[in-house]
Amino acid sequence: MPNRSNSTSPIAIRAAHYAAWLLACATFPLIWMGGLVTTYSAGMAVPDWPRTHGDNMFLYPLGSWLTVWDVFLEHGHRLLGSLVGLVTIALAALLWFRDKRPAMWWLAGVALVGVCLQGVLGGLRVVGSKIFETEIFWTPAPVFLSVAAALLVLTVQAVPAGQSGRRQLRVWLRAAVVSVLFGALAWFGIAAVEDRLFLAKVHGCTAPMFFALAASAVAATSSRWVGDSPPTETPRARRIQCLTSLGAAAIYVQIVLGANLRHVAPDAAPWWFTLWVWLHVIVACGIVLLIVWQYLAARRHAGDQPVLQRRISLMAGLFSLQLALGITTWITNYGWPLWFTQNFVAVEYTVVAESFWQVLSTTAHVGVGSLCLATATSAALWSKRLLIPPSKVLGVEKDGAKKAQATPRKRHRK
């Protein structure tokens, strides 16, 4: 097996690294801009897509763009999105043609598909509401029945002839169960799509994931990653890797919960909002515990890896900021909680809709949330690159030599 890292030209790697940084730096303000679009409910200020008020998006008159705030936000969001698309294409081209690591080819592919998907989602968010509000074949019951029936017929037709009656009955039963399960899955999918704000939620959740992908590209194209720096042998390597991965996953779950909270439909049952709020608070507490745990573990067992230490410390700092922003966002949007004003300090505070502080805290909460995810993803990747259990180095682990080959040290030294 060729040494892929070393066979990739250093100039190409450096170019890809710069492109990845450019992508991350362009995506971050795009997320802020998207957050502002939602905060100001400016998404429908440009009701057509991909055109802007009937004009080609790139030829829309500057005067019209800059004079109306909502149009400025929505059209600016689209233009910035286009720039991110172009940078993604450049990064993908560099990785495909110059990087020899298959994992990076996959990353490039996923980034390209992701940016296209996100663009289409954004467009559908605007024009799709009209499509999805029509009498789509989407009525759940017929879909459920048709999927279930089709699966049943297909499965039963596949039963070989000449089987015993009991065996045929078992096949029929199994087919029925599978059909019902798939039908239910289709029903849930359609029910989710029928949620008028479903596309807004998916669009809002895809952006942080894409940003995390850009951060991954930055990490994996860095000279330290592709270089020969040896990983640290520590018996806690698995635990730290597990904790950092879990931290990234938990932050993403938190982002999904936040998107549901932000895009709650006005006609939803009143308990939905309360449910999302509580889940958001509970998961935040879980993330705090995870971050403290991984911070202590990394400090104790990966003290000689400043790259990893820095990322975990940065994440701890960012998440502290995120907690403060979360509290500020609540207060600037819904006021001080009653339990607080009754038991601690009575504050005569009036929420001001679309005030500077409300807009800033709410949008910053969205932006810093994405930054937390990107940092957590980076920390998770670096923990895999820089830490290794001692037994792996010696090659005496129970799972045999095949597993040992997959370790970073083996991969880079071979």
Place this chain on the structure above:
Amino acid sequence: MEEFFGTPDEPRLPDGTGLNLKLIETAAGPVAGNADGTEQGLFRQHCAACHGITGDGAGAMATTFDPYPRDFRRGTFKYTTTRADAKPLRSDLRRTLLRGIPGTGMPSFAELPPEQLDALVEYVIYLSLRGETEQYLVQLVVDEGEYLPLGVDAKEMVLEDAVLWVAEQWAVVEQNPQEYVVPVPPRPVCGSDAERAASIARGKELYASKDAQCAQCHGPTGAGDGEDERIYDDWNKPKKGVTPEQTAKLARLYTLPLQRLRARDFRDGAFHGGSSPEDLYRRIHIGIKGTPMPAAGPQPGAKGVFTPEDIWDVVNYILSLSGEK
């Protein structure tokens, strides 16, 4: 109902209501913007998440707040400048939009342009008119049962007895503000500390008097801890004693669980209807509509518990509890 009022996306109005349909259309429907910066769907953008699309006060965020967001369908609004038995002025609703309600989730919409505020006020009145008509119909079904008139006659009856009657209640206040708006006399100037102390002492006495019954809810020291702790506003009263099964049956009417009302703790110096002496004067004179807070000032045909001078003394006493002057 649809024939009279249309739908939340396409509102309609019968002739003679005096409401501005163009403004209502700006506030109704889904959120959208135009190239010239004008916006549609203002109610859904700013209000529906709490007040609900139909203005039933049971939006997705409603349970987060105490008190709940206002249910416009009763046509009752708490903080007005009009006397206790009258509808509010448009300027009252506009003031609430501009100032918000401190200490609750109701924000100030001072950042919105004036034409958007006008549209929201008109839409709130439209929802209120619609809601009161709906309640009239429900009551009609309960009262008349099988004798309910059907057909064109019924339509005419609903139009005359509900829609136009309620619209008239709104219009008459706008047309004769001098008759319905409670005047606020100038606050007597307390030249010295001794005069102020005397006014506060009189206010304290009035506050504790049996006729006024302020202490019953607000407590003897104004800490909001009166004996009568279990007080409810008009929106929650019908829910008292209703079983969960009945609540489920009446889901559309009583979506939110029963919520107790809290008498204000004057020591905080924070008041939902505004903290200026003039605001407090009005609260005592007019009361807070839809709540057990009664109108203590003189009303047409009733002397009232307090004279305007008494009210100013009570205002001075209440302000003194939070160290305000």
